[in-house]
Amino acid sequence: MIKFSLKCSNGHAFDSWFKSGTAYDELKHRGMIVCPDCGGSKVEKALMAPAVSQGQQKAQTASVPEDDPDTPSTAEKLKALRSKIEASSEYVGTRFATEARAMYLGDVPDRPIYGEANPTEAKALIEEGVPVLPLPFIPTRKSN
Numbered sequence: 001m002i003k004f005s006l007k008c009s010n011g012h013a014f015d016s017w018f019k020s021g022t023a024y025d026e027l028k029h030r031g032m033i034v035c036p037d038c039g040g041s042k043v044e045k046a047l048m049a050p051a052v053s054q055g056q057q058k059a060q061t062a063s064v065p066e067d068d069p070d071t072p073s074t075a076e077k078l079k080a081l082r083s084k085i086e087a088s089s090e091y092v093g094t095r096f097a098t099e100a101r102a103m104y105l106g107d108v109p110d111r112p113i114y115g116e117a118n119p120t121e122a123k124a125l126i127e128e129g130v131p132v133l134p135l136p137f138i139p140t141r142k143s144n
Helices: 021-029 074-088 096-105 119-127
Strands: 002-008 013-018 043-045 090-093 113-115
Touching: 002 021, 013 021, 090 096, 096 113, 096 119
Parallel strands: 090 113
Antiparallel strands: 002 013, 002 043
């Protein structure tokens, strides 16, 4: 696994993990890397510095004050993303791999879907070139 610092065309910076540098290149080529803040797909690697151990010294990081009312929290951003996906996509549950593959092959019309796939199904979809991405939340229908 490799972690890249990324930046979208709107200036939002974020980090993401990839199986390899080649995996990043393939996903970028297919337009499957999107900004978690704005959903933009024009994403590039940002300038990165190597992680160097400082011994007992802790790295200093800049942070946004938590009480800033104009700065949405990560939880709020995820909630908004979930709402947008649920409102604009069809939940297909455990049929996700079958539905995604059928759309990719042209057997059924394209439509926005989301659902669940086990690791074996997800790996097979990626290896077949089916454009899929994991969601950073569990579908509402699976939550208690």
